[in-house]
Amino acid sequence: MHDHLPPGVELVKADEFTEWLMDIKVLDDNPLYRNEVYRLKFRFPNSYPIEAPEVVFVKDDTHPIPWHPHIYSNGIICLDLLDRQGWSPVHNVESVCVSLQSMLTGNTKKERPPGDENFVKYNTQRPRDINFLFHDNSV
Amino acid sequence: MKVIIKQWNAVAAWRWDMPDDDVCGICRNPYDSTCSKCKFPGDECPLLLGECNHSFHMHCIFSWLRQESSQEKCPMCRQPFKGKAQETTRSTAQDDESILPS
Numbered sequence: 608m609h610d611h612l613p614p615g616v617e618l619v620k621a622d623e624f625t626e627w628l629m630d631i632k633v634l635d636d637n638p639l640y641r642n643e644v645y646r647l648k649f650r651f652p653n654s655y656p657i658e659a660p661e662v663v664f665v666k667d668d669t670h671p672i673p674w675h676p677h678i679y680s681n682g683i684i685c686l687d688l689l690d691r692q693g694w695s696p697v698h699n700v701e702s703v704c705v706s707l708q709s710m711l712t713g714n715t716k717k718e719r720p721p722g723d724e725n726f727v728k729y730n731t732q733r734p735r736d737i738n739f740l741f742h743d744n745s746v
Numbered sequence: 747m748k749v750i751i752k753q754w755n756a757v758a759a760w761r762w763d764m765p766d767d768d769v770c771g772i773c774r775n776p777y778d779s780t781c782s783k784c785k786f787p788g789d790e791c792p793l794l795l796g797e798c799n800h801s802f803h804m805h806c807i808f809s810w811l812r813q814e815s816s817q818e819k820c821p822m823c824r825q826p827f828k829g830k831a832q833e834t835t836r837s838t839a840q841d842d843e844s845i846l847p848s
Contacts, residue, residue: 654809694815695821695822696806
């Protein structure tokens with residue numbers, strides 16, 4: 608996999624089949640994301656790829672959570688392809704990373720989803736169990 | 747000179763009639779190899795071609811189609827997934843018609 612990763616996507620850790628870390632960069636000049644690297648955590652269910660992986664951004668000293676109206680400040684991502692209804696087993700780690708790169712590239716709003724503060728404070732559900740409502744087809 | 751063959755061992759190779767480098771889009775194993783659950787390739791772990799012309803290991807596509815969220819759609823093109831009648835089955839069907847009394 609190391610040999611042919613798309614530009615701006617890097618494998619950080621893939622020690623076992625349950626959890627991987629990937630770093631992504633946005634390659635164009637979008638000022639919201641310039642010079643930043645974001646870290647993604649993939650968790651694979653036993654039935655992967657029949658079922659979607661759980662994918663979240665993780666925050667540490669060198670990796671912020673990117674601004675986006677569909678990314679909560681705790682790293683949880685609202686994207687249809689990661690949801691039960693939008694997932695397809697022909698997706699893979701690489702295609703998910705590229706989709707997230709493109710989701711960021713196209714964004715111009717330095718915003719969090721509505722209700723971010725409450726969600727981050729009170730949500731106890733795993734991302735895969737949250738029923739997101741997909742109403743915005745512009746991203 | 748007369749040669750008497752006492753014993754011989756035949757060795758044969760087989761492959762599915764598919765493009766060389768292709769892998770199953772679900773398990774990412776080559777078509778000529780097995781799905782992620784089988785041990786032996788071949789008739790035990792066959793391929794299934796859809797009407798949309800996308801093919802997968804039969805076990806892979808079946809485990810997807812069993813999921814409610816698949817809505818029985820092809821993972822590649824999201825059209826309803828239906829197995830395509832293969833050439834051989836089609837020609838047999840034609841033969842059947844020709845023997846019907848006219």
